[in-house]
Amino acid sequence: MKQEVKVIISGMQGENVGNDQIQVVSVGQMYEKDNFTCVTYDEVVDEEENGVVQVVKNLIKINDEQVEVIKKGPVKSHMVFVPEQTTYTYYSTPIGELEVGVHTRSIDRSKRSNGFGLKLRYDLEMNQSFISSCSVNIAVEV
Numbered sequence: 001m002k003q004e005v006k007v008i009i010s011g012m013q014g015e016n017v018g019n020d021q022i023q024v025v026s027v028g029q030m031y032e033k034d035n036f037t038c039v040t041y042d043e044v045v046d047e048e049e050n051g052v053v054q055v056v057k058n059l060i061k062i063n064d065e066q067v068e069v070i071k072k073g074p075v076k077s078h079m080v081f082v083p084e085q086t087t088y089t090y091y092s093t094p095i096g097e098l099e100v101g102v103h104t105r106s107i108d109r110s111k112r113s114n115g116f117g118l119k120l121r122y123d124l125e126m127n128q129s130f131i132s133s134c135s136v137n138i139a140v141e142v
Contacts, residue, residue: 002031003142005115007041011136028058030140036061039140045075060138067107067120081120083107091126101125105133115141 010023028041039060046054056073067081076092079102086103101124108119118138124131 002029004028005030005039006139006141007039008139008141009136011120011134030142036063038062045073062109062118067118081107081122098126099128101128112139112141115139 005028007026007028008023009025010021012021024043026041026043028039030037030039032038039062041058043056043058044053045056048054054074056071056075059068059070059072061068061070065082069077069079069081071077074094077100078089079100080087080089081102081104083104083106086101088099088101091098091100103123103125105121105123106119107121110117110119117140118136120136120138121134123133
């Protein structure tokens with residue numbers, strides 16, 4: 001059974017506060033499938049001059065061993081976060097494709113009275129070059 005949720009994603013690329021901070025707040029759906037907790041939400045990534053809005057469809061899949069973040073639309077990727085492991089994927093954008101490596105340092109899960117939270121800490125590399133250390137907080141509220 002799907003349940004409507006509020007999804008709040010915040011994080012930063014780089015170790016210092018103020019470096020490339022992001023925040024996305026959206027309404028989505030949460031459901032259970034194949035031993036995963038799944039959360040879907042849409043993210044507006046670009047509005048063109050003619051008023052056309054581009055939307056990325058996002059799916060976050062969570063279980064005890066890993067977290068997956070799947071993006072579809074004008075930006076495509078399938079990032080897999082497994083503690084103390086490096087995973088690789090391709091990040092497709094309208095201007096080309098990049099090889100992305102993610103070394104997950106930690107995944108912290110917390111239950112909340114109105115949902116749950118996740119904190120992902122990882123190192124990001126592109127085309128086999130270190131880019132930065134990152135952290136992302138995901139809050140899902142019922």
